[in-house]
Amino acid sequence: MRPLDTPTPSRLQRLWLSETIRLREAHAGPLEDSEANRRAQTQGGTLSERIQTRAWLLGERDGQVSALQHWLHGARLAGLLLLLLAILSGSGLAVAALGDGLRPVNVFWALGSLLGLNLILLFGWAMGLLLSRDSTGALGHLWLWLSAKLARDAQAAQLAPALLLMLQRQRLSRWGLGILVHGFWLLTLLTALLTLLVLLATRRYGFVWESTLLGGNSFIALTQALGSLPALLGFSLPDAELIRASSDSPLANESARLSWASWLVGVLVVYGLLPRLGLLLFCLWRWRRGCAALSLDLNLPGYSLLRERLQPSSERLGVCDAAPMQLHQPQAGHHPFDTQGALLVGVELDPQRSWPPALPKSIGQAGVIDSREQRKQLLEQLSRFPPARLLIACDPRRSPDRGSLALLGELARTAGSTRIWLLPPAPGEALDSARLGDWHRALEHLQLPHSDSLPLSWLEHGHD
Structure with a gap:
């Protein structure tokens, strides 16, 4: 998902695309829009402006733009x-x-x-x-x-x-x-x-x-x-x-x-x-x-349902949206605006693993993401304070499922540059070569660079 920078949409185009997305959801069911909703909330504005931002982000992701x-x-x-x-x-x-x-x-x-x-x-x-x-x-x-x-x-x-x-x-x-x-x-x-x-x-x-x-x-x-x-x-x-x-x-x-x-x-x-x-x-x-x-008719069912998601009156925990009828392919990217610092985060790591590794004080640590609430909190934090370099540690013993890959792509879009660290196995333990190959193919599809060792020089200085 790319930011709202190219091309710069006119007001009519934003309203037009909002109506297109509304009709699409009316016929094909709700889209997976958690990231678009979060970014629309972060950008702020009136409900109409947030709906237009959400529609443009979904349109960039799915090809409508x-x-x-x-x-x-x-x-x-x-x-x-x-x-x-x-x-x-x-x-x-x-x-x-x-x-x-x-x-x-x-x-x-x-x-x-x-x-x-x-x-x-x-x-x-x-x-x-x-x-x-x-x-x-x-x-x-x-x-x-x-x-x-x-x-x-x-x-x-x-x-x-x-x-x-x-x-x-x-x-x-x-x-x-x-x-x-x-x-x-x-x-x-x-x-x-x-x-x-x-x-x-x-x-x-x-x-x-x-x-x-x-x-x-x-x-x-x-x-x-x-x-x-x-x-x-x-x-x-x-x-x-x-x-x-x-x-x-x-x-x-x-x-x-x-x-x-x-x-x-x-x-x-x-x-x-x-x-x-x-x-x-x-x-x-x-x-x-x-x-x-010209403005959006916010009383239409497709728009009224977005009110609580884009302008929530209160935060609700543990509520999940209905599964969309058609899944989208996860995509990676990068944050184009001002970024600074370096951050290390782990995704669904084994609790028995010693974590985190010893790092210089200049490198931030975001812990391990294991739950939906942790994921939401981290994404909101990174939206406000995007890091220049983000290292995501993954356990290659787990299968690269769609949810994990979508999270990697979403995290990558909040940072200036992202790398994946495929953690080495514990002493005396061997990795499944087929599963490791699945990880390599999935990360290549996401266009995310990866390594089997800690890229400390890149994380600390920005180069190898």
Whole structure:
């Protein structure tokens, strides 16, 4: 189990991982969390902060933190794919609107190509916002699906449901997905605008309007109504004579082409780009405001059960947690912060053995750990005063069971450097070579150095 140093989690990530661990325990049963609870208590803070610390420590141990980083990486890749799709879509909209320049451009057909799908989906988003409590939408589902596929981590499958559940509880998913949707369409329309300007600058287009149902007066009123707001921003507004003259064939004079081109660009900016930009900023404001108020629901069963373990009202002796449904593999490590001094401790040694050995006064002695209470007291002491060098004495005549190895790993994570001393047998007594081999393999798996003799020089001075 590594400390909370790399990577540095954001507040949202800590809350997200807490929800992931809660869902995992709700489906698979309680995790073995004695060390995580102890370290969370040592770090202190409110109950919510301790739950987040516990979840992050468990996530580092069991792989959820790594899966979260993989999921975020996959989400970034999915975002880049959507960005590429937006650029290609915007370019396609502009090309479809103006054509190849060999035929006149029907201004309302071009306007429908540029804004039609955008306005339909914008209306659908607004109706979903009013009628639905929370919805991810098609684009949101696509992004979540791509993120999970690109993460390529089995543990990442639990992260997306936890994120959506946490955000929906606070009604934040609509604003987060709104940022994605409006950002996608803003980029699409911006690309369409730039492509439109490039095409208008490099080709000569003639503009006409054609309609079977609308008469000239109706078309003039509609054109000027749509162009009134863009005209306030400086875009051209064709007059009635110009609009009427463009009904049969494109006008050859340059001012007519410039007037229609400016009108088309202005309508795209005012009715396409600016609404999407405004909605993007609004969703971003609501998202940040909601994230600042986001917190854990401590009344949920998964969190309420942790209250007594992380903020105990009194210490209870001799009470053991229920056995977890799935055991984790013990791991070793080291303490990365300030450590000092050297300490010798024995683990489940024979009472008949002479202990402790004669040591210099500079080396501390923690006795022998034989009970759960002694283990808890020593771990709490080492959490407050981590030694620079820790020597753990073990009896190789005992089998290296899972509990002993888990204790060795837990002790190693409280010290700057750790070694295992496999005690020699009593005079006239032989060691079981198979059992000694089991010890060597187990310690190599834990990546803990070991020796058959007392490493006094290392314990006293830090080197051999």
